[in-house]
Amino acid sequence: MSSEIFVNIFEDGLFAAIAAIGFSSISNTPRRAYAVCAVIAAVGHAVRYVLMAPDIAGMHIVMASTAAAMAVGVLGVLLAPLIKCPAEVCLFPALLPMIPGMYAYRTVQALISCMLHTGEAAFDRYLSLFAQNGLTCTFIMLGMVLGANIPVFALKKISFQATR
Amino acid sequence: MKMQNSSTISEKCAFLADYASWLWGCGATCARITKNTARIARALGIDCELTVMPSHVELSLAGADGADAAVYTRRTGHSGISFDINARLSRLSWEIADGLVDFPEAVRRFDEIKRTRPTGQWEVLLLVGPANAAFCRLFGGDWAAMLTVLVATLAGYPLKQTMIADGRDLRLTFLCAAFFSAAISAGAWIFGWGDTPDIALATSVLYLIPGVPYINAVSDLMAKHYLCAFSRFMDACVLTACLSAGLCAGMFILGLEKF
Numbered sequence: 102m103s104s105e106i107f108v109n110i111f112e113d114g115l116f117a118a119i120a121a122i123g124f125s126s127i128s129n130t131p132r133r134a135y136a137v138c139a140v141i142a143a144v145g146h147a148v149r150y151v152l153m154a155p156d157i158a159g160m161h162i163v164m165a166s167t168a169a170a171m172a173v174g175v176l177g178v179l180l181a182p183l184i185k186c187p188a189e190v191c192l193f194p195a196l197l198p199m200i201p202g203m204y205a206y207r208t209v210q211a212l213i214s215c216m217l218h219t220g221e222a223a224f225d226r227y228l229s230l231f232a233q234n235g236l237t238c239t240f241i242m243l244g245m246v247l248g249a250n251i252p253v254f255a256l257k258k259i260s261f262q263a264t265r
Numbered sequence: 266m267k268m269q270n271s272s273t274i275s276e277k278c279a280f281l282a283d284y285a286s287w288l289w290g291c292g293a294t295c296a297r298i299t300k301n302t303a304r305i306a307r308a309l310g311i312d313c314e315l316t317v318m319p320s321h322v323e324l325s326l327a328g329a330d331g332a333d334a335a336v337y338t339r340r341t342g343h344s345g346i347s348f349d350i351n352a353r354l355s356r357l358s359w360e361i362a363d364g365l366v367d368f369p370e371a372v373r374r375f376d377e378i379k380r381t382r383p384t385g386q387w388e389v390l391l392l393v394g395p396a397n398a399a400f401c402r403l404f405g406g407d408w409a410a411m412l413t414v415l416v417a418t419l420a421g422y423p424l425k426q427t428m429i430a431d432g433r434d435l436r437l438t439f440l441c442a443a444f445f446s447a448a449i450s451a452g453a454w455i456f457g458w459g460d461t462p463d464i465a466l467a468t469s470v471l472y473l474i475p476g477v478p479y480i481n482a483v484s485d486l487m488a489k490h491y492l493c494a495f496s497r498f499m500d501a502c503v504l505t506a507c508l509s510a511g512l513c514a515g516m517f518i519l520g521l522e523k524f
Contacts, residue, residue, distance in 0.1 A: 124472075126396075128477055134352075185352070202467060213513060
């Protein structure tokens with residue numbers, strides 16, 4: 102059981118790292134930052150996985166995402182001086198694998214279903230799904246970006262001197 | 266002598282305004298733009314104020330000791346989001362502040378940074394495909410879904426690159442690329458590939474999510490640059506709406522009974 106959890110955490114981190122490298126290349130990130138982005142993304146996603154796992158912490162996805170994003174933010178600020186890049190360069194791509202894509206998709210799907218179904222029962226069901234997914238998606242995004250940006254401003258001396 | 270001084274000050278102010286506009290253009294946060302520009306201004310001995318607006322930056326030079334007051338306005342947005350340019354411009358600001366480069370050398374380096382080449386198209390394509398497939402896995406997609414997403418991304422991303430290179434409207438570009446990727450990944454539904462075709466469909470367009478503007482918007486909000494925060498947030502929302510429309514159009518045209 103415990104070895105299975107470690108495998109899952111490793112797998113989660115590995116795929117988050119691959120995703121972070123790809124998304125950082127879209128934003129023209131310097132090549133020297135790829136490895137750091139990958140490590141931070143892996144740690145961030147693994148932290149969220151652990152916090153959300155029912156057997157371990159069992160936290161809600163919003164709280165877990167905020168805490169994981171804060172870990173990503175702290176790591177980004179601390180590791181940025183090593184590669185002489187602004188903190189954002191490291192932590193923004195590392196944050197992208199945590200974007201709640203499925204919630205966003207289900208929100209759009211439920212919204213369109215609301216428009217297409219005129220029956221009251223079906224409309225209410227899809228409206229409820231729309232609100233549920235939309236709120237979760239919004240609060241995850243908000244928690245993530247706030248959590249990642251707080252360390253940048255809290256550790257100003259490090260984050261704005263990384264390229265010195 | 267006075268004429269020469271005033272010309273030098275004007276050159277320095279023009280440099281500062283250009284510098285700030287390029288930082289905005291490459292996707293730096295407002296906090297970084299104001300800090301970096303103020304750092305260079307201090308090193309160059311310029312007493313000025315920088316106003317960062319959503320579509321332009323304005324550098325106001327206070328008139329003192331007989332010098333003329335002046336305002337230097339530059340439009341923002343030159344390079345598209347580039348963390349490479351952001352990092353190099355930030356390093357330049359410290360090199361000037363620490364006295365490692367003089368003003369003519371700083372201008373030369375700035376011109377060099379402006380010519381920074383973006384990451385190669387093939388390199389990005391080869392990295393984005395597996396990245397989006399990995400993203401699909403993170404959402405619980407199986408191997409068939411990952412493969413579908415890989416193919417949909419490898420087909421949709423070049424369309425985005427080509428349309429941007431042709432100077433097409435960014436919103437239209439996002440809509441078309443999302444439509445194309447969604448239409449391809451809808452194959453997983455139609456032909457029954459794997460057990461998670463819905464995850465394949467949902468994640469096939471996620472390489473288009475404008476994550477950096479969303480994050481920058483909150484950073485600007487925290488730094489009290491409300492106008493820029495709102496502008497970046499709305500830009501990101503419009504692009505997200507376009508990719509959602511492309512996704513829905515792709516599903517409708519292939520007759521998926523998902524609604």
